[in-house]
Amino acid sequence: MAEAKKPKSPKGTVAINVELCKGCGFCIAFCPSGVLEFSDKFNSKGYHPPHAANPEKCVGCGLCGMYCPDFAIFGTRNKEVA
Amino acid sequence: MSPTTKNPRNQYLRTDRMPHIWCPGCGLGTTINCFITAVEECGLPLDLISVVSGIGCTGRIAGYLKLDSFHTTHGRPIPFATGLKLANPKLKVVVFSGDGDLCAIGGNHFIHAARRNMDLTIICVNNFTYGMTGGQVTPTTPMEAVSSTTPYGNIEEPFNLPFLADCSGAVYVARWTTFHVRQAAKAMREAIQKNGFSFVEIISPCPTLYGRRNKLGDGLKMMQAFKDNSVVCNDADTRSVALDFRGKIACGKFVDREKTSFLDMYNTKMAERFGPFYEPYEGVK
Ligand SMILES: Cc1ncc(C[n+]2csc(CCOP(=O)(O)OP(=O)(O)O)c2C)c(N)n1
Ligand code: SF4
Ligand code: SF4
Ligand code: SF4
Numbered sequence: 001m002a003e004a005k006k007p008k009s010p011k012g013t014v015a016i017n018v019e020l021c022k023g024c025g026f027c028i029a030f031c032p033s034g035v036l037e038f039s040d041k042f043n044s045k046g047y048h049p050p051h052a053a054n055p056e057k058c059v060g061c062g063l064c065g066m067y068c069p070d071f072a073i074f075g076t077r078n079k080e081v082a
Numbered sequence: 083m084s085p086t087t088k089n090p091r092n093q094y095l096r097t098d099r100m101p102h103i104w105c106p107g108c109g110l111g112t113t114i115n116c117f118i119t120a121v122e123e124c125g126l127p128l129d130l131i132s133v134v135s136g137i138g139c140t141g142r143i144a145g146y147l148k149l150d151s152f153h154t155t156h157g158r159p160i161p162f163a164t165g166l167k168l169a170n171p172k173l174k175v176v177v178f179s180g181d182g183d184l185c186a187i188g189g190n191h192f193i194h195a196a197r198r199n200m201d202l203t204i205i206c207v208n209n210f211t212y213g214m215t216g217g218q219v220t221p222t223t224p225m226e227a228v229s230s231t232t233p234y235g236n237i238e239e240p241f242n243l244p245f246l247a248d249c250s251g252a253v254y255v256a257r258w259t260t261f262h263v264r265q266a267a268k269a270m271r272e273a274i275q276k277n278g279f280s281f282v283e284i285i286s287p288c289p290t291l292y293g294r295r296n297k298l299g300d301g302l303k304m305m306q307a308f309k310d311n312s313v314v315c316n317d318a319d320t321r322s323v324a325l326d327f328r329g330k331i332a333c334g335k336f337v338d339r340e341k342t343s344f345l346d347m348y349n350t351k352m353a354e355r356f357g358p359f360y361e362p363y364e365g366v367k
């Protein structure tokens with residue numbers, strides 16, 4: 001029996017603490033899934049933090065958090081929902 | 083995303099000291115992330131891991147890690163760490179040291195600790211310059227590179243650190259860049275787990291001084307260059323892994339050998355000499 005196609009839920013979630021960001025761009029350049037882009041907004045130090053432009057693509061690999069020199073971002077794998 | 087969501091790394095960091103002093107695009111924070119991963123993966127209780135660093139931008143690492151950590155004097159993290167290890171052999175003692183700290187003022191300590199096969203893990207963050215004091219030449223600055231003290235280009239042959247560690251007696255030697263986060267974390271874990279003198283060199287961007295003076299771009303551009311220019315050559319002869327200005331960066335695990343460490347050597351010798359009367363010192367109970 002064919003079921004209606006449900007949109008796939010993303011495998012991971014990325015969290016950003018914009019105030020810690022210094023705008024280096026490491027997370028944006030090295031995210032393997034193209035989730036992140038610079039935001040137009042400024043944080044209070046005057047840097048452009050990243051934002052999740054394509055959150056549905058996040059695979060929760062955690063690389064953004066490994067690269068971020070300012071501990072401002074991290075990704076986690078979502079729990080499987082049956 | 084709620085800004086209050088906690089980074090799982092925070093449990094290893096002194097968050098009350100954040101934001102840290104490092105420049106945008108500096109590789110030191112990335113190096114900490116690799117180290118935290120290594121600590122998690124080696125599964126040791128945190129109170130058995132101790133971090134010692136000297137002075138410099140790299141030296142600040144000790145102050146930001148929420149472990150028993152010591153920010154010592156310039157060039158002297160290895161003698162301090164040696165004392166710590168011998169006083170409490172149960173500890174895993176990790177030294178974080180800049181290229182200047184480790185191989186200029188601290189160079190003699192480095193070669194002799196390696197020669198003794200002292201039970202320490204040394205992580206050298208090599209940014210090819212004295213970052214904290216304004217970008218002077220160090221013993222790892224490549225030939226031709228400009229620094230505040232070599233305005234026309236460096237004319238001194240630099241140290242090839244993996245070779246120096248290898249020929250001084252290190253039992254584990256690896257080099258990665260801050261682009262290679264997973265490999266660097268794995269090398270740090272292996273180094274921590276190794277008995278004896280283990281050495282990991284991390285090539286890291288200093289965009290503010292080394293990068294700017296040499297027109298290498300910002301931190302991200304330097305990271306891209308690490309990605310484009312590195313070649314993985316595990317088990318390479320360390321004589322062949324010297325670095326050139328803007329040249330290829332040989333990365334990998336170069337040395338992993340077995341040799342009795344200083345502490346094991348000492349205990350064996352004393353047991354031979356004093357037999358049942360000798361009780362190896364196991365540290366404070
Ligand atoms: C005995 C002594 N000599 C010199 C200094 C000045 N000094 C502070 S940091 C530093 C160099 C740091 O360079 P490096 O170890 O490569 O660390 P980086 O800042 O590049 O991470 C120097 C020379 C000092 N603090 N103490
Ligand atoms: S890596 Fe960290 S500091 Fe750099 S842009 Fe991303 S969130 Fe900001
Ligand atoms: S967790 Fe991985 S996929 Fe998700 S944003 Fe971070 S780097 Fe990209
Ligand atoms: S001066 Fe260089 S090494 Fe020091 S914090 Fe800035 S970028 Fe990093």
Ligand SMILES: [Mg+2]
Pocket residue numbers: 138180181182207208209210211212213220
């Ligand atoms: Mg340095």
